[in-house]
Amino acid sequence: MQKPRPRVKLPKSVVTGVPFTVRTRITHPMDTGLRLGRDGKRIPRRIINRFVARYNDEVAISVDLEPAMSANPYIQFEMAVQESGDMEFEWLDDDGSVYRLSRRIKVRS
Amino acid sequence: MVDFPVANMDLTRRNILAFAGAALAASAAAFFPIRLVRASTDTSRAIAAFTKGAVPVEGGVRIEAPEIADNGGSVPIRVSAENARRIAVFTDGNPYPGVAGFTFGKGVTPTVSTRIRLARSQKLIAVAEMADGTYRATSRPIIVTVGGCG
Numbered sequence: 001m002q003k004p005r006p007r008v009k010l011p012k013s014v015v016t017g018v019p020f021t022v023r024t025r026i027t028h029p030m031d032t033g034l035r036l037g038r039d040g041k042r043i044p045r046r047i048i049n050r051f052v053a054r055y056n057d058e059v060a061i062s063v064d065l066e067p068a069m070s071a072n073p074y075i076q077f078e079m080a081v082q083e084s085g086d087m088e089f090e091w092l093d094d095d096g097s098v099y100r101l102s103r104r105i106k107v108r109s
Numbered sequence: 110m111v112d113f114p115v116a117n118m119d120l121t122r123r124n125i126l127a128f129a130g131a132a133l134a135a136s137a138a139a140f141f142p143i144r145l146v147r148a149s150t151d152t153s154r155a156i157a158a159f160t161k162g163a164v165p166v167e168g169g170v171r172i173e174a175p176e177i178a179d180n181g182g183s184v185p186i187r188v189s190a191e192n193a194r195r196i197a198v199f200t201d202g203n204p205y206p207g208v209a210g211f212t213f214g215k216g217v218t219p220t221v222s223t224r225i226r227l228a229r230s231q232k233l234i235a236v237a238e239m240a241d242g243t244y245r246a247t248s249r250p251i252i253v254t255v256g257g258c259g
Binding site: 019032034055058059060061062063064065066067068069070071073074075076077078079080081082 | 182183184200203204205207208209210211212213214215216217218220221222223224225226227
């Protein structure tokens, strides 16, 4: 499998207190553990089981994912901030890997 | 003698039916923690685990999803609940009942869009934990033409 590649889409600039949309996605097969491979054996479960986004070290959203989430899990949410800062995104894989991405958010008043 | 209400009743057909009906309703209520969404037992159990046993009140949660999904492997959904601090999504026809649980922090609107897998036509159930600690729930049927491996 290719190494999962996280992606995030944010507006170029945001306005204080006005909600903006955050789109996140990571390339990942999200193997449910129920499917059979070509050899007739079960493909072991391997999913992204948790996603966390933090803004200035404070948790903005955390998600617990189950195998019923589609491959390349996509999560879109809306948030508003009061000041410029750093948004950190974190995806936790069943195999113990952690994929991270960080973005600067600039606020114009 | 034990004071059992039926003991004093005339054993007419009407009385027997009324008692049987009441007993059935009571046992059904105990069996399905949320009658309102009439979910399977696995799903009911998963929901009860999320609500810590509380019975959610119907309404207050919005599920936006296609009525008919062509590809069960990727069904776009959007769930929202005003004043929710957590929202969990369940299904009643997938191999596992849970889909995802969302916890909202500071500044985040309790609205999320995502894509899920549905093994067949079934009901989607969204349960929200409100800021005051109460629970609300909404369900929505989705017809799936080609199932995705849930």
